[in-house]
Amino acid sequence: MKRKAKPNIAFLREKAGLTQLELSRLVGVTESTIQNWESGRTGTEQIERIIKFCKALNCQVEDLIEYVNIPQEPATKPSSLSDIHNMLGTDEPSSTSSLDTQADTTLQESRLKG
Numbered sequence: 001m002k003r004k005a006k007p008n009i010a011f012l013r014e015k016a017g018l019t020q021l022e023l024s025r026l027v028g029v030t031e032s033t034i035q036n037w038e039s040g041r042t043g044t045e046q047i048e049r050i051i052k053f054c055k056a057l058n059c060q061v062e063d064l065i066e067y068v069n070i071p072q073e074p075a076t077k078p079s080s081l082s083d084i085h086n087m088l089g090t091d092e093p094s095s096t097s098s099l100d101t102q103a104d105t106t107l108q109e110s111r112l113k114g
Contacts, residue, residue: 004040005040005044005048006040007040007043007044007047009034009037009038010038013038020034020038050064
């Protein structure tokens with residue numbers, strides 16, 4: 001006879017005094033995901049796999065993952081346009097801006113026509 005998993009999530013959530021919305025925010029999923037888990041529509045397969053992991057390895061769920069601190073690089077603010085280009089890996093524009101170049105071209109064209 002095949003057994004069907006009946007989740008205890010709703011019971012445990014209510015026992016903890018949480019709404020589905022509160023639990024969803026704590027877990028980082030949508031409220032509808034919590035509803036689906038509680039009804040057994042989806043999600044129970046992953047939970048069952050985690051249980052099998054723990055039984056096979058004789059451990060607790062918390063033992064499956066080790067969290068390590070990752071040092072973060074200090075955020076430095078660019079102090080110049082040159083710094084911004086260096087951060088982005090782009091070439092610095094020439095000393096003449098594109099607007100100046102367009103103005104020069106327009107002036108030269110009007111001189112030729114005139």
